[in-house]
Amino acid sequence: MNKGMSEIVKTISKIVVPFIIIFGISVIFYGHLTPGGGFPGGVIISASFVLLLLAYGREKVLSKLSLYKSDILHDIGAIMFLSVSLIGFAGGVFFLNIFNKGKLFSLWSGGNLLFSNIAIGLKVGTSLFLGITLLSMARIIHKENKIEFYEKEEDIK
Amino acid sequence: MVTNIFFHVFLLSMMVIGSMVAVFSRKLISSLVSLGTVGMLISIYFLILGAPDIAITQLVVEVLALIILLCAITGRDVTADMTSSKVYVFLFIFIFVISILTFISYSNFIFPEFGNTNMRVGKEYLYLATEKLKSANAVTAIVLDFRGYDTIGEATVIFTAIIGVMVLLRKKGKKDE
Numbered sequence: 001m002n003k004g005m006s007e008i009v010k011t012i013s014k015i016v017v018p019f020i021i022i023f024g025i026s027v028i029f030y031g032h033l034t035p036g037g038g039f040p041g042g043v044i045i046s047a048s049f050v051l052l053l054l055a056y057g058r059e060k061v062l063s064k065l066s067l068y069k070s071d072i073l074h075d076i077g078a079i080m081f082l083s084v085s086l087i088g089f090a091g092g093v094f095f096l097n098i099f100n101k102g103k104l105f106s107l108w109s110g111g112n113l114l115f116s117n118i119a120i121g122l123k124v125g126t127s128l129f130l131g132i133t134l135l136s137m138a139r140i141i142h143k144e145n146k147i148e149f150y151e152k153e154e155d156i157k
Numbered sequence: 158m159v160t161n162i163f164f165h166v167f168l169l170s171m172m173v174i175g176s177m178v179a180v181f182s183r184k185l186i187s188s189l190v191s192l193g194t195v196g197m198l199i200s201i202y203f204l205i206l207g208a209p210d211i212a213i214t215q216l217v218v219e220v221l222a223l224i225i226l227l228c229a230i231t232g233r234d235v236t237a238d239m240t241s242s243k244v245y246v247f248l249f250i251f252i253f254v255i256s257i258l259t260f261i262s263y264s265n266f267i268f269p270e271f272g273n274t275n276m277r278v279g280k281e282y283l284y285l286a287t288e289k290l291k292s293a294n295a296v297t298a299i300v301l302d303f304r305g306y307d308t309i310g311e312a313t314v315i316f317t318a319i320i321g322v323m324v325l326l327r328k329k330g331k332k333d334e
Contacts, residue, residue, distance in 0.1 A: 027213070031294065031297050032292045032293065032294050032297050032298070033293045033294060034293075034294065035209035035210045035212075035213060035294065035296075036210060036213055036294075037210060037294070037296070037297045037300070037301075038301075039214060040210065040213040040214045040217060043214065043217040043218055043221065044213075044217055046221070047217055047220060047221055050221065050224060054224070071323075074316075074319065078312065078316050081308075081309070081312055082309070085305060085309060095302075095305040095306070097290065097302055101289075101290060101291040102291055103291060104287060104291045104292075104293060105293050109291040109292060109293070110290055110291055110292035110297075110298065110302075111290065111291075111302075112301075112302075113290075113292055113297055113298065113301050113302060116301040116305075116308075117297070117301070120301075120308070120312065123312060123315070123316070124315065127315055127316070127318075127319040128221065130319055130322070130323065131318070131319055131322050132221070132224075132225065134322055134323060134326045135225065135228075135322070135326070136228065137326065138326040
Protein backbone atom coordinates (compact mmCIF):
# COMPACT_ATOMS: atom_id res chain seq x y z
CA MET A 1 0.00 0.00 0.00
CA ASN A 2 1.43 3.37 -0.96
CA LYS A 3 -0.44 5.57 1.46
CA GLY A 4 0.64 9.14 1.78
CA MET A 5 3.17 10.90 -0.38
CA SER A 6 6.26 9.62 -2.22
CA GLU A 7 9.30 7.95 -0.68
CA ILE A 8 11.40 11.13 -0.81
CA VAL A 9 8.90 13.12 1.24
CA LYS A 10 8.56 10.27 3.73
CA THR A 11 12.33 9.99 4.28
CA ILE A 12 12.87 13.73 4.60
CA SER A 13 9.96 14.16 7.01
CA LYS A 14 11.21 11.21 9.11
CA ILE A 15 14.55 13.01 9.48
CA VAL A 16 13.11 16.48 10.06
CA VAL A 17 10.21 15.82 12.45
CA PRO A 18 12.28 15.14 15.66
CA PHE A 19 14.19 18.37 15.16
CA ILE A 20 10.93 20.31 14.75
CA ILE A 21 9.55 18.80 17.95
CA ILE A 22 12.75 19.63 19.88
CA PHE A 23 12.67 23.18 18.51
CA GLY A 24 9.07 23.58 19.63
CA ILE A 25 9.88 22.26 23.11
CA SER A 26 12.80 24.68 23.41
CA VAL A 27 10.59 27.58 22.27
CA ILE A 28 8.12 26.64 25.01
CA PHE A 29 10.66 26.15 27.79
CA TYR A 30 12.68 29.30 27.03
CA GLY A 31 9.57 31.40 26.49
CA HIS A 32 10.46 33.77 29.32
CA LEU A 33 14.03 34.30 28.04
CA THR A 34 13.90 34.28 24.23
CA PRO A 35 11.20 35.23 21.70
CA GLY A 36 8.45 32.69 21.63
CA GLY A 37 6.35 31.21 24.34
CA GLY A 38 3.57 28.75 24.82
CA PHE A 39 1.45 29.53 21.79
CA PRO A 40 4.16 29.50 19.05
CA GLY A 41 5.84 26.45 20.56
CA GLY A 42 2.58 24.53 20.70
CA VAL A 43 1.77 25.45 17.12
CA ILE A 44 5.27 24.32 16.00
CA ILE A 45 4.80 20.93 17.71
CA SER A 46 1.37 20.47 16.16
CA ALA A 47 2.83 21.48 12.77
CA SER A 48 5.31 18.58 13.04
CA PHE A 49 2.40 16.20 13.55
CA VAL A 50 0.62 17.77 10.58
CA LEU A 51 3.76 17.12 8.51
CA LEU A 52 3.59 13.45 9.56
CA LEU A 53 -0.12 13.44 8.70
CA LEU A 54 0.54 14.80 5.22
CA ALA A 55 3.52 12.55 4.51
CA TYR A 56 2.42 9.22 5.95
CA GLY A 57 -1.36 9.32 6.13
CA ARG A 58 -3.68 9.26 9.08
CA GLU A 59 -3.11 5.77 10.50
CA LYS A 60 0.59 6.33 11.22
CA VAL A 61 -0.07 9.56 13.12
CA LEU A 62 -2.98 8.13 15.08
CA SER A 63 -0.79 5.18 16.09
CA LYS A 64 1.72 7.67 17.55
CA LEU A 65 -0.80 9.97 19.25
CA SER A 66 -4.37 8.81 19.35
CA LEU A 67 -7.36 11.11 19.51
CA TYR A 68 -8.27 9.98 23.03
CA LYS A 69 -4.74 10.65 24.29
CA SER A 70 -4.53 14.10 22.69
CA ASP A 71 -7.95 14.96 24.11
CA ILE A 72 -6.72 14.02 27.60
CA LEU A 73 -3.53 16.11 27.12
CA HIS A 74 -5.64 19.03 25.92
CA ASP A 75 -7.77 18.88 29.08
CA ILE A 76 -4.66 18.53 31.25
CA GLY A 77 -3.20 21.68 29.70
CA ALA A 78 -6.38 23.67 30.29
CA ILE A 79 -6.67 22.50 33.92
CA MET A 80 -2.97 23.22 34.49
CA PHE A 81 -3.28 26.81 33.28
CA LEU A 82 -6.36 27.37 35.42
CA SER A 83 -4.61 25.89 38.46
CA VAL A 84 -1.55 28.12 37.86
CA SER A 85 -3.88 31.10 38.00
CA LEU A 86 -5.73 29.71 41.04
CA ILE A 87 -2.45 29.21 42.95
CA GLY A 88 -2.39 33.01 43.26
CA PHE A 89 -5.13 32.70 45.90
CA ALA A 90 -2.44 31.36 48.25
CA GLY A 91 -1.08 34.92 48.26
CA GLY A 92 -4.53 36.43 48.48
CA VAL A 93 -5.33 37.58 44.94
CA PHE A 94 -6.32 35.73 41.77
CA PHE A 95 -3.39 35.32 39.34
CA LEU A 96 -0.79 36.51 41.84
CA ASN A 97 2.77 35.45 41.08
CA ILE A 98 3.78 33.95 44.41
CA PHE A 99 6.79 31.92 43.25
CA ASN A 100 10.41 32.89 43.78
CA LYS A 101 11.31 35.31 40.97
CA GLY A 102 14.94 34.19 40.62
CA LYS A 103 17.59 36.18 38.77
CA LEU A 104 17.28 38.03 35.47
CA PHE A 105 18.49 36.04 32.42
CA SER A 106 18.72 32.78 34.38
CA LEU A 107 16.66 29.71 33.53
CA TRP A 108 14.54 29.97 36.67
CA SER A 109 13.19 33.49 36.48
CA GLY A 110 9.84 35.10 36.27
CA GLY A 111 7.98 32.93 38.78
CA ASN A 112 5.01 31.12 37.26
CA LEU A 113 5.71 32.12 33.64
CA LEU A 114 7.40 28.76 32.98
CA PHE A 115 4.38 26.76 34.20
CA SER A 116 1.96 28.95 32.23
CA ASN A 117 4.07 28.50 29.09
CA ILE A 118 4.15 24.71 29.50
CA ALA A 119 0.39 24.57 30.08
CA ILE A 120 -0.45 26.76 27.09
CA GLY A 121 1.99 24.86 24.86
CA LEU A 122 0.41 21.53 25.81
CA LYS A 123 -3.07 22.90 25.27
CA VAL A 124 -2.50 24.70 21.97
CA GLY A 125 -0.38 21.92 20.43
CA THR A 126 -2.82 19.12 21.14
CA SER A 127 -5.89 21.20 20.34
CA LEU A 128 -4.62 22.22 16.89
CA PHE A 129 -3.59 18.61 16.23
CA LEU A 130 -7.09 17.49 17.26
CA GLY A 131 -8.77 20.05 15.05
CA ILE A 132 -6.76 19.28 11.93
CA THR A 133 -7.00 15.49 12.39
CA LEU A 134 -10.75 15.68 12.88
CA LEU A 135 -11.11 17.91 9.83
CA SER A 136 -9.04 15.44 7.79
CA MET A 137 -11.23 12.55 8.98
CA ALA A 138 -14.56 13.96 7.94
CA ARG A 139 -15.64 14.06 4.35
CA ILE A 140 -18.85 15.97 3.94
CA ILE A 141 -20.83 15.31 0.80
CA HIS A 142 -23.99 17.02 -0.32
CA LYS A 143 -26.40 14.52 -1.79
CA GLU A 144 -29.98 15.44 -2.63
CA ASN A 145 -30.21 18.19 0.00
CA LYS A 146 -28.77 15.86 2.61
CA ILE A 147 -25.35 16.17 4.22
CA GLU A 148 -23.53 12.92 4.83
CA PHE A 149 -20.39 12.32 6.86
CA TYR A 150 -17.77 9.78 5.91
CA GLU A 151 -14.74 8.76 7.90
CA LYS A 152 -12.62 6.93 5.35
CA GLU A 153 -11.73 7.70 1.80
CA GLU A 154 -12.79 4.24 0.60
CA ASP A 155 -16.35 4.92 1.62
CA ILE A 156 -16.73 7.75 -0.83
CA LYS A 157 -16.18 5.70 -3.97
CA MET B 158 15.51 47.28 12.67
CA VAL B 159 15.35 48.82 9.21
CA THR B 160 14.62 52.51 9.32
CA ASN B 161 14.58 53.11 5.58
CA ILE B 162 11.05 54.19 4.80
CA PHE B 163 11.17 52.90 1.21
CA PHE B 164 11.60 49.32 2.42
CA HIS B 165 8.42 49.60 4.47
CA VAL B 166 6.59 51.10 1.51
CA PHE B 167 7.85 48.28 -0.74
CA LEU B 168 6.73 45.54 1.67
CA LEU B 169 3.32 47.12 2.30
CA SER B 170 2.66 47.69 -1.40
CA MET B 171 3.63 44.06 -2.12
CA MET B 172 1.10 43.00 0.52
CA VAL B 173 -1.62 45.14 -1.04
CA ILE B 174 -0.85 43.79 -4.53
CA GLY B 175 -0.84 40.20 -3.22
CA SER B 176 -4.19 40.55 -1.52
CA MET B 177 -5.69 42.17 -4.63
CA VAL B 178 -4.41 39.25 -6.72
CA ALA B 179 -5.95 36.90 -4.15
CA VAL B 180 -9.31 38.57 -4.55
CA PHE B 181 -9.32 38.89 -8.34
CA SER B 182 -7.68 35.69 -9.59
CA ARG B 183 -9.92 33.21 -11.37
CA LYS B 184 -8.53 30.02 -9.86
CA LEU B 185 -8.80 29.24 -6.17
CA ILE B 186 -5.30 27.72 -6.09
CA SER B 187 -3.62 30.88 -7.36
CA SER B 188 -5.54 33.07 -4.94
CA LEU B 189 -4.45 30.73 -2.13
CA VAL B 190 -0.81 31.02 -3.18
CA SER B 191 -0.98 34.81 -3.20
CA LEU B 192 -2.67 34.71 0.20
CA GLY B 193 0.29 32.69 1.47
CA THR B 194 2.63 35.30 0.00
CA VAL B 195 0.80 38.02 1.93
CA GLY B 196 1.13 36.00 5.14
CA MET B 197 4.86 35.47 4.69
CA LEU B 198 5.35 39.18 3.93
CA ILE B 199 3.46 40.06 7.11
CA SER B 200 5.77 37.74 9.03
CA ILE B 201 8.86 39.45 7.55
CA TYR B 202 7.33 42.83 8.37
CA PHE B 203 6.78 41.87 12.00
CA LEU B 204 10.42 40.75 12.15
CA ILE B 205 11.59 44.10 10.77
CA LEU B 206 9.39 46.05 13.18
CA GLY B 207 11.09 44.26 16.06
CA ALA B 208 8.45 41.73 17.13
CA PRO B 209 10.00 38.28 16.71
CA ASP B 210 7.36 36.62 18.90
CA ILE B 211 4.54 37.66 16.60
CA ALA B 212 6.70 36.82 13.56
CA ILE B 213 7.14 33.19 14.69
CA THR B 214 3.45 32.83 15.50
CA GLN B 215 2.34 34.41 12.23
CA LEU B 216 4.67 32.19 10.18
CA VAL B 217 3.56 28.90 11.74
CA VAL B 218 -0.15 29.73 11.92
CA GLU B 219 -0.05 30.90 8.29
CA VAL B 220 1.45 27.57 7.19
CA LEU B 221 -1.19 25.60 9.12
CA ALA B 222 -4.04 27.71 7.78
CA LEU B 223 -2.71 27.31 4.22
CA ILE B 224 -2.59 23.52 4.67
CA ILE B 225 -6.20 23.46 5.87
CA LEU B 226 -7.38 25.70 3.01
CA LEU B 227 -5.41 23.70 0.43
CA CYS B 228 -6.92 20.43 1.70
CA ALA B 229 -10.37 22.01 1.58
CA ILE B 230 -9.87 23.14 -2.02
CA THR B 231 -8.16 20.08 -3.50
CA GLY B 232 -10.29 17.54 -1.65
CA ARG B 233 -13.36 18.28 -3.71
CA ASP B 234 -14.07 19.94 -6.99
CA VAL B 235 -14.92 23.45 -5.96
CA THR B 236 -14.76 25.99 -8.74
CA ALA B 237 -14.82 29.68 -8.16
CA ASP B 238 -17.47 31.69 -9.90
CA MET B 239 -15.57 34.82 -10.79
CA THR B 240 -17.62 35.92 -13.78
CA SER B 241 -18.87 39.06 -12.03
CA SER B 242 -15.43 40.61 -11.54
CA LYS B 243 -15.57 43.61 -13.86
CA VAL B 244 -13.04 46.31 -14.46
CA TYR B 245 -14.90 49.01 -12.56
CA VAL B 246 -14.90 46.93 -9.38
CA PHE B 247 -11.13 46.74 -9.68
CA LEU B 248 -10.95 50.49 -10.30
CA PHE B 249 -13.21 51.24 -7.32
CA ILE B 250 -11.06 49.17 -4.98
CA PHE B 251 -7.91 50.73 -6.41
CA ILE B 252 -9.20 54.27 -5.78
CA PHE B 253 -10.37 53.24 -2.29
CA VAL B 254 -6.94 51.86 -1.39
CA ILE B 255 -5.16 54.91 -2.83
CA SER B 256 -7.36 57.30 -0.83
CA ILE B 257 -6.76 55.34 2.37
CA LEU B 258 -3.01 55.40 1.71
CA THR B 259 -3.07 59.18 1.18
CA PHE B 260 -4.99 59.61 4.42
CA ILE B 261 -2.39 57.50 6.23
CA SER B 262 0.42 59.54 4.68
CA TYR B 263 -1.22 62.74 6.02
CA SER B 264 -1.58 61.17 9.45
CA ASN B 265 2.07 61.77 10.37
CA PHE B 266 1.06 65.31 11.29
CA ILE B 267 -1.21 63.90 13.97
CA PHE B 268 0.68 60.90 15.30
CA PRO B 269 4.26 60.87 16.63
CA GLU B 270 7.10 60.06 14.27
CA PHE B 271 7.55 56.49 13.09
CA GLY B 272 9.53 54.49 15.65
CA ASN B 273 9.67 57.36 18.15
CA THR B 274 6.56 56.92 20.22
CA ASN B 275 6.26 58.45 23.65
CA MET B 276 6.20 55.28 25.75
CA ARG B 277 4.50 56.36 28.96
CA VAL B 278 2.84 52.97 29.57
CA GLY B 279 5.51 50.92 27.81
CA LYS B 280 8.36 52.25 29.93
CA GLU B 281 6.51 51.27 33.07
CA TYR B 282 5.86 47.77 31.74
CA LEU B 283 9.50 47.28 30.68
CA TYR B 284 10.68 48.42 34.12
CA LEU B 285 8.22 46.09 35.91
CA ALA B 286 9.04 43.11 33.67
CA THR B 287 12.79 43.31 34.12
CA GLU B 288 13.13 44.65 37.66
CA LYS B 289 10.15 43.21 39.52
CA LEU B 290 9.28 40.04 37.59
CA LYS B 291 12.86 39.27 36.42
CA SER B 292 11.66 38.06 33.03
CA ALA B 293 13.97 38.73 30.08
CA ASN B 294 11.13 38.46 27.55
CA ALA B 295 8.84 41.37 28.29
CA VAL B 296 6.14 40.17 25.90
CA THR B 297 5.68 36.90 27.79
CA ALA B 298 5.66 38.81 31.07
CA ILE B 299 2.88 41.07 29.81
CA VAL B 300 0.84 38.30 28.19
CA LEU B 301 1.05 35.77 30.99
CA ASP B 302 1.34 37.92 34.09
CA PHE B 303 0.16 41.52 33.74
CA ARG B 304 -2.59 40.60 31.28
CA GLY B 305 -3.30 37.09 32.49
CA TYR B 306 -7.07 37.50 32.30
CA ASP B 307 -6.83 38.05 28.55
CA THR B 308 -4.81 34.89 28.14
CA ILE B 309 -7.36 32.91 30.13
CA GLY B 310 -10.06 34.21 27.80
CA GLU B 311 -8.00 33.30 24.74
CA ALA B 312 -7.40 29.79 26.09
CA THR B 313 -11.13 29.45 26.71
CA VAL B 314 -11.86 30.51 23.13
CA ILE B 315 -9.50 27.84 21.72
CA PHE B 316 -10.91 25.23 24.11
CA THR B 317 -14.49 26.00 23.10
CA ALA B 318 -13.59 26.00 19.39
CA ILE B 319 -11.98 22.56 19.59
CA ILE B 320 -14.90 21.21 21.64
CA GLY B 321 -17.22 22.52 18.92
CA VAL B 322 -15.19 20.83 16.18
CA MET B 323 -15.20 17.57 18.11
CA VAL B 324 -18.95 17.72 18.65
CA LEU B 325 -19.78 18.66 15.06
CA LEU B 326 -17.53 16.05 13.44
CA ARG B 327 -18.25 13.14 15.74
CA LYS B 328 -19.27 9.75 14.45
CA LYS B 329 -20.77 8.19 17.54
CA GLY B 330 -24.13 9.30 18.80
CA LYS B 331 -25.39 10.51 15.47
CA LYS B 332 -29.00 9.55 14.89
CA ASP B 333 -29.89 7.57 11.82
CA GLU B 334 -32.99 8.80 10.10
